[in-house]
Amino acid sequence: MPRVKICGTTSVHDAVQAAQAGADALGFIFAPVSKRLVSASVAREAGLSVGPAVARVGVFLDQGLDEVLRLSEAARVSAVQLHGPLSEGFVRAVTAFYPVLRVLRPADLVTEGKLWQDVPGVTLMLDAPQPGGGVPLDWESLRATFPPGTWLAGGLGPWNVAEAIRVLRPAGVDAVSHLEARPGVKDSSKVAAFVRAARATTP
Template structure:
């Protein structure tokens, strides 16, 4: 591989998107989940999607969305990939992939070794598995909310394409890559100056650190 793949998620404005493209990230993630501070409307998705077209791979993140919701999102953003970040079953992931004929990223919450093992159930239906810190049982928003899980759990993991997420930032991404050998990383809160607001300098620093940290690929 030429290097680690970098995804900046939770983009909601044109300056955030332009900073992500300028930094050289591979994927731009857009959140469609109203409980999230990073949620964008379909109108915003159309605007950002036009700017991103053919400049960076667009990822639409949803949480247990139904078909009609996904239809509207795909029509507005024209994503290159769909990210399913809820409690979607293996069957639901397969159905989404078949309906939209787009690569699917399935998020897996990790708190222990059993969670990593459970990801095998999705390997044949998802194109990429994204390992994130498991949220608290009653959390309003899925995902690790900027928390780190034990990276040792991922050491030597080599079952297909996967991404490391959860608590990454410019200061720790190189170490995370060294420990896990992850082929791709995903960040959201780790490049923000306040909740939901990305910092252009942090985006650039994260991408640079990930490229340096992934130089062994």
């Protein structure tokens, strides 16, 4: 059964609602370009509100190593999610401090996917070219190249997560835009429906 991550969490209320719905992980976005940007202090408070059983993931895009580590420490995250074109050395440097979800686009999956597939401390996540855009990937076209143990994001919602799991058998699923009342504010009923749909699926 895949793990479930609710990303773009911006408040204690939404964090508690997601945890009560059964989410395994929460994502806190620290990329300044995001509509779901959250401060380290709010992320820390939200993470503390759900307890250690729920993973707290700091999400970064094209940010320097010092900034990634500083914000991660301040927010007390338990893992780091890295988007963007990053060097192998950069990703390995982060793994000295935190487990890493290395996010790839479909075009990068064959080449960079092989690089990270067996590296301790690195888990792959496949996302759409525009993360948070709400557009699903073509799962059938990815079936042959989707590495075992990889997480799946990109346009997932309560109505399609079961099919995505059936086709690709991901280790985890991650959703943002289709679980919101508006950008940065979760709809608790959609979050609960997403978790239920993922949990009820047998790959």
